[in-house]
Amino acid sequence: xxxxxxxxxxxxxxxxxxxxxxxxxxxxxxxxxxxxxxxxxxxxxxxxxxxxxxxxxxxxxxxxxxxxxxxxxxxxxxxxxxxxxxxxxxxxxxxxxxxxxxxxxxxxxxxxxxxxxxxxxxxxxxxxxxxxxxxxxxxxxxxxxxxxxxxxxxxxxxxxxxxxxxxxxxxxxxxxxxxxxxxxxxxxxxxxxxxxxxxxxxxxxxxxxxxxxxxxxxxxxxxxxxxxxxxxxxxxxxxxxxxxxxxxxxxxxxxx
Ligand code: NI
Numbered sequence: 001x002x003x004x005x006x007x008x009x010x011x012x013x014x015x016x017x018x019x020x021x022x023x024x025x026x027x028x029x030x031x032x033x034x035x036x037x038x039x040x041x042x043x044x045x046x047x048x049x050x051x052x053x054x055x056x057x058x059x060x061x062x063x064x065x066x067x068x069x070x071x072x073x074x075x076x077x078x079x080x081x082x083x084x085x086x087x088x089x090x091x092x093x094x095x096x097x098x099x100x101x102x103x104x105x106x107x108x109x110x111x112x113x114x115x116x117x118x119x120x121x122x123x124x125x126x127x128x129x130x131x132x133x134x135x136x137x138x139x140x141x142x143x144x145x146x147x148x149x150x151x152x153x154x155x156x157x158x159x160x161x162x163x164x165x166x167x168x169x170x171x172x173x174x175x176x177x178x179x180x181x182x183x184x185x186x187x188x189x190x191x192x193x194x195x196x197x198x199x200x201x202x203x204x205x206x207x208x209x210x211x212x213x214x215x216x217x218x219x220x221x222x223x224x225x226x227x228x229x230x231x232x233x234x235x236x237x238x239x240x241x242x243x244x245x246x247x248x249x250x251x252x253x254x255x256x
Pocket of ligand 1: 006
């Protein structure tokens with residue numbers, strides 16, 4: 001069965017049909033979902049979703065673009081949530097220089113704090129890094145993030161950067177972008193990354209794959225992603241689904 005490693009079902013894009021959509025996932029071959037926090041509010045909603053749906057797990061973290069809202073009290077709350085049952089990662093955390101808000105200094109401060117939180121709680125991290133390849137890698141190496149372990153979500157960098165993360169034993173979240181015709185560098189990177197280090201993800205409601213590009217994304221689109229990876233690597237669709245599921249269970253420490 002397909003393991004969805006990164007979705008945002010708390011998003012308002014799912015306001016109208018969240019329940020029916022989530023309840024239909026299993027019959028479409030998707031048996032587990034990690035809902036990823038990106039702000040304090042989305043962490044709260046993620047906790048509710050986890051309680052309601054047995055197949056749903058959660059990641060607790062604040063996205064770099066949202067770190068302007070953080071203070072010590074919030075951080076303490078966030079830390080406490082990390083000990084809850086079914087919380088499987090700290091994320092999504094990182095650096096986003098595409099949107100220079102808040103300023104780099106603030107993003108870096110809270111990235112470091114959340115990386116250290118992951119280490120303290122023994123959870124892996126879910127990394128968001130956009131237009132910030134060098135700084136993300138520098139910080140992660142300096143803070144020994146290899147010992148914490150985790151996944152580079154929506155990996156969008158080159159084969160060379162992929163190698164640096166492989167050396168740290170990280171996983172790579174691959175989603176809809178792999179089906180885009182102009183994603184040449186990503187395709188090269190995915191051909192290079194061992195299947196044992198790849199997780200399937202959507203980032204729903206964003207980044208729907210071809211042929212649904214531009215529409216609202218959901219985990220139902222994951223077969224398109226798995227097929228694209230299978231084609232690139234010259235292996236079967238079934239193998240991609242099976243191995244990426246095992247990878248996610250290993251990283252998030254979820255038993256079968
Ligand atoms: Ni995301």
